[in-house]
Amino acid sequence: MAAVSTGDYGDPLVARTDPAKAVMAAQPFVTAASAVLDIDGLENTRVGGCGATVITVNWLLTAAHCVLTPLPPLAHTDVPRLVAPAQVRVRIGSADRTSGGTVRAITQIDIDPEFTYPDYAHDFAALRLDQPVAATSVAVLGAVLPGTSTRALVWTTTTLADGTHPPRAAVARYAPAEILDNGRCPFLIQTDYVYCFDAAAGAGGFGSGGSGLFRVDNPAAISLVGVISSSGNVEQTTGIANPVLLHSTWLRKFLPT
Known part of the structure; x- marks a missing residue:
C-alpha cells in the first residue's frame, strides 16, 4: 500500500478532541482501507453495522451474510435474498460512519458461491463501486498462523x-x-x-x-x-x-x- 498522509490527525490535541481522528492517528493505513456499509430499507439493526475492505480501486470485500435479507441467523422458513446494489452506500476511509472519508454507491454484488450457513464457510461478498477510489486505499492480502x-x-x-x-x-x-x-x-x-x-x-x-x-x-x-x-x-x-x-x-x- 502506498503512503497515506495523516495530516492534522498526527496532532495529539486534535486526536484527543476528535475520537474518529484518534483512530486514524493510531492506524491510518487500516482506516484508509476500511469501509462501513449503510443499507437502505432494512431493519435498523443492520444500518451502519457491517464493515468492508478495499481490495482494488473498484471492489470492496465484505461478508456474504451482510448483504442478505433476512439477516442471519435465519429461521427455517426464511428464504434469504440478496439486497439490491442500489440499496447500498459505503463510506471509505473514515472511522466515523456518519461523516468524513469517501462515499460511494454500489453497482454490483457478487457472493462466493460456496457460502453456507450456519457454519459461515466462504462468508464473502464482493461489492463493485460506482467510481474508483484512490490506490492508496487498497489493502494487500496475506495470511497468519495461531499466535499472530x-x-x-x-x-x-x-x-x-x-x-x-x-x-x-x-x-x-x-x-x-x-x-x-x-x-x-x-x-x-x-x-x-x-x-x-x-x-x-x-x-x-x-x-x-x-x-x-x-x-x-x-x-x-x-x-x-x-x-x-x-x-x-x-x-x-x-x-x-x-x-x-x-x-x-x-x-x-x-x-x-
Whole structure:
C-alpha cells in the first residue's frame, strides 16, 4: 500500500478532541482501507453495522451474510435474498460512519458461491463501486498462523436482555484480535477454512461482521488476512473470520492480473 498522509490527525490535541481522528492517528493505513456499509430499507439493526475492505480501486470485500435479507441467523422458513446494489452506500476511509472519508454507491454484488450457513464457510461478498477510489486505499492480502496479533476496525454494539441491539457506535473501535487455535471457538462447525480469534477487546462483537482482520507488522505494512463473520462463543470473547488466501479461487476474479 502506498503512503497515506495523516495530516492534522498526527496532532495529539486534535486526536484527543476528535475520537474518529484518534483512530486514524493510531492506524491510518487500516482506516484508509476500511469501509462501513449503510443499507437502505432494512431493519435498523443492520444500518451502519457491517464493515468492508478495499481490495482494488473498484471492489470492496465484505461478508456474504451482510448483504442478505433476512439477516442471519435465519429461521427455517426464511428464504434469504440478496439486497439490491442500489440499496447500498459505503463510506471509505473514515472511522466515523456518519461523516468524513469517501462515499460511494454500489453497482454490483457478487457472493462466493460456496457460502453456507450456519457454519459461515466462504462468508464473502464482493461489492463493485460506482467510481474508483484512490490506490492508496487498497489493502494487500496475506495470511497468519495461531499466535499472530491482528487488528480490526469495527463499529459494534451490544445485545440487550430482550435480544435487541442499541444503535451501533458512530466511531469505530480499533481492536486487537490475536489468532487462536480453533478449539477456542466452540461455534465453529467447519474448522479447516476459518480463523478463530480473540475478541475480548471487542473485535468480534455484534456489528463487526464484514470488517477486515489485518496483520500489522508496522504502521505502514499491513495486510488483510480475513473477513470477520461471527462470534465464536456465547460470551463473544472469541470471533470467527474467513481467511482471504484460502478462498483465492473465487476472489481472484476481482483482483488485478
